[in-house]
Amino acid sequence: MPAAARFQLVRLNNGICSVRSLEDAETFHPVVGPVAEAEALYVRQLRLRERLQNHPGEFVIWDVGLGAAANALTVLRATRDLACQIRLVSFDHKLEPLDFALQHAADLGYFGGYENPLAEFLRAHRVEFQDGAQSVNWELQLGDFPAWVANPAATSIPRPHAILFDAYSPARNPAMWTLPLFTHLFQRLDPQRACALPTYSRSTILRVTLLLAGFFVGVGHATGMKEETTVAANTLELLAEPLNARWLERALRSHSAEPLREPVYSCAPLTPTTAERLRQHPQFAACQ
Numbered sequence: 673m674p675a676a677a678r679f680q681l682v683r684l685n686n687g688i689c690s691v692r693s694l695e696d697a698e699t700f701h702p703v704v705g706p707v708a709e710a711e712a713l714y715v716r717q718l719r720l721r722e723r724l725q726n727h728p729g730e731f732v733i734w735d736v737g738l739g740a741a742a743n744a745l746t747v748l749r750a751t752r753d754l755a756c757q758i759r760l761v762s763f764d765h766k767l768e769p770l771d772f773a774l775q776h777a778a779d780l781g782y783f784g785g786y787e788n789p790l791a792e793f794l795r796a797h798r799v800e801f802q803d804g805a806q807s808v809n810w811e812l813q814l815g816d817f818p819a820w821v822a823n824p825a826a827t828s829i830p831r832p833h834a835i836l837f838d839a840y841s842p843a844r845n846p847a848m849w850t851l852p853l854f855t856h857l858f859q860r861l862d863p864q865r866a867c868a869l870p871t872y873s874r875s876t877i878l879r880v881t882l883l884l885a886g887f888f889v890g891v892g893h894a895t896g897m898k899e900e901t902t903v904a905a906n907t908l909e910l911l912a913e914p915l916n917a918r919w920l921e922r923a924l925r926s927h928s929a930e931p932l933r934e935p936v937y938s939c940a941p942l943t944p945t946t947a948e949r950l951r952q953h954p955q956f957a958a959c960q
């Protein structure tokens with residue numbers, strides 16, 4: 673099926689356009705649109721400008737689910753006036769969404785000024801450019817992310833200071849939300865390098881998964897109609913509002929909390945073993 677038949681532009685209630693995958697029956701940024709969502713979820717929540725201003729050397733961002741590049745470009749545009757070096761690594765198993773989005777750049781509106789680097793990125797799967805004081809080194813890892821992250825040999829990619837995690841929803845795209853995936857991802861982090869990972873879901877299953885994978889986990893900012901999202905990090909210092917003992921109590925009673933161990937979506941209460949592991953997590957151990 674040609675890309676034009678697999679994707680379409682949808683106009684949201686606020687008049688902003690977003691890309692929709694017809695195969696996956698999901699709109700990429702369904703509530704407030706690509707730029708507003710990326711600013712709230714990633715730029716402000718990661719305190720990206722503040723971290724970049726105080727950061728010597730390369731700041732590494734992993735963009736998991738490149739899609740139509742709205743998150744990546746919003747992050748670059750929001751920091752283009754800062755003297756900084758950004759190393760951006762985007763992961764996706766398809767380039768069609770980006771290709772489709774570039775063909776509809778005028779409607780989507782967030783490509784302005786980045787058309788040339790993106791054309792080079794699509795062609796060569798990497799691009800380096802200078803934008804004012806900001807230098808950008810951007811590369812693509814094309815392939816299945818769960819397989820890539822599970823392969824310990826694939827270590828040439830620098831370890832991240834921030835991760836934009838934007839797969840399709842767990843019900844549609846369970847392979848991107850399993851406990852093995854987040855465990856491997858956590859193992860890829862450098863314990864000496866503070867790293868935060870915001871994502872749009874606030875589900876108990878996701879939060880338990882992140883905790884069991886080794887992350888600390890906090891409540892994330894509202895984005896549009898979502899009153900809460902989630903931020904995970906390898907240090908509590910990057911979390912404004914860590915999940916607390918009340919959240920733990922609710923998770924222990926929830927009917928939908930057990931992590932996915934296989935790429936199959938399911939809802940189940942915590943097993944006794946998982947519940948015990950959760951109680952012993954350093955984030956909660958002090959509350960017992």
Ligand SMILES: C[S@@+](CC[C@H](N)C(=O)[O-])C[C@H]1O[C@@H](n2cnc3c(N)ncnc32)[C@H](O)[C@@H]1O
Nearest residue numbers: 737738739740741742743764765816817838840
């Ligand atoms: C919601 S879209 C991402 C939107 C994107 N972040 C943006 O700003 O436009 C989800 C993306 O995840 C990618 N994806 C889904 N499963 C994947 C997998 N197993 N490996 C790598 N990428 C995957 C899809 O191809 C899709 O582009």
